[in-house]
Amino acid sequence: MSLTRQDVEKIAHLARLSITEQEMPVYVTSLSSIVDFVDELSRVQTGTVEPMAHPLDGQQQRLRADVLSESDNHTKYQANAPAVQGGLYVVPRVIE
């Protein structure tokens, strides 16, 4: 196993995912096999190769003009929220 249970617990915490007791051993095994599989890349000589983030060379992320382009739709958007009060999203208390 390339990953331990502790590794997976740490990853799950970073990813903000609750993992049940039953799921945990399955993830330790399957994530280890994925990590072993992608480890093949470590054998490739990549020397000075420039990392590639965008599939089309020379394309730059555009910026738009800083002008108003959206109207206020908060009622429509918040219709999908689990809990809303007075136009605000409701979450458990974070400040005592």
Place this chain on the structure above:
Amino acid sequence: MLHTLSIGELGRTLSERRISSVELARHFLARIERLNPALNALITLTAERALADAAAADARRASGEEGPLLGIPLIHKDIFCTDGVRTSCGSRMLDNFIAPYDATVVAKLKAAGVVMLGKANMDEFAMGSSNETSYYGPVKNPWDRTKVPGGSSGGSAAATAARLAPFATGTDTGGSIRQPAALTGVTGVKPTYGRVSRYGMIAFASSLDQAGVFAHSAADAAIVLQAMAGFDPRDSTSIDAPVPDYPAGLGKPLTGLKIGLLREFFDGLEARNAALIHDALKIYRSLGAQTVEVSLPHLPLSVPTYYVVAPAECSSNLSRFDGVRFGYRCENPKDLLDLYTRSRGEGFGAEVKRRIMTGTYVLSAGYFDAYYLKAQKVRRLITDDFRAAFAQVDLLIGPTTPTPAFDIGAKINDPVTMYLNDIYTIGANLAGLPGLSLPCGFVDELPMGLQLIGPHFSEAKLLNAAHQFQQATDWHRQAPRGYE
């Protein structure tokens, strides 16, 4: 039979007033009601909306408007936001999500006058190669309902193959259009990265995702792609370049076309599958094309490269699902952290959680250089191989998948085996290239796909090469038994 007609034939039938759009919509809605329960290809049926769209199309036609998609029914993959209609992305997380706006693909097709019949099942968040990771259960392959239809756009592929609609939309991040198209015997097109807008298409891996189409022929796909493609200021990676007239480009002879046979795609390919590809090459030669063997030495590294890059981008994209603004929220969270972790833990399925964790790991401190940066470098090596190949040939050709459709349940517990289904399709995504899969024969009575890959923005060339093949063969006209 209306469901056996091409989009061009349907357009003429509508134009000559031999049928109305409403009657056409009713025909397909009745087929869906009768045939979908055994397939599970659609997860939302929008019958009322379809009849309203169809009535609107009939009214537009009555007022003198014409158009190749005016009044033509379609099915959207449930990854595209559809204003006022549930958009689940195949996930419990979005089971209750009513999209508040239309994706650009949806809006453009709507402007062309299409009729939405419903939304197609898919692997959860487009993560899967068999359509078994959907919260709504697996899709069955109409050629054999004990087999998978492929994924992630398995519902769109199965619906098209079963003639539940003349065409369907899909998305392709690592093969999610081409692989299911191959396994269900339809024509599937994944355009160049940036050719079709990603706005309103729920993000999986943003440097790889691209929208495309499933249809019964390259000629039909050309009509649909024409309406979908083009610059969109709302997608920051949309390409601002003119869109050629794809249907008009279909008549070109292939004389002198240089097709490269991808040597790496034949390593380990079963003899019967390889024989189908060689038969297809013979047809291409008889149409005047030249075929040469080419090698892309880094191509076998596509799958491990993808399974670093795609999960990394997925872990970042899916961080937006927090149980606060939309989507699933767990019961009785004890604090904010509990709300985040349980909403995500309960709302996401097993494969999505696996990919989020893979991505989180390869991006985490101490592993970023070894995995993510390394994969980005190998991605460039693969892309450079394609560029070198396209200096010698016009198009590349090979199989779309290593095998025909496999049994439901056969690979679902072994992620790495499942990932290897996409071994022939992932390269095009990493390099941002357009690819197309078209039916080229049968193995064990199951359809197999021929894959064409071209340089950036060569969709017209790919569609024409597929169309010429389909003029000389009738594989694309075969329908599964019971769905003729």
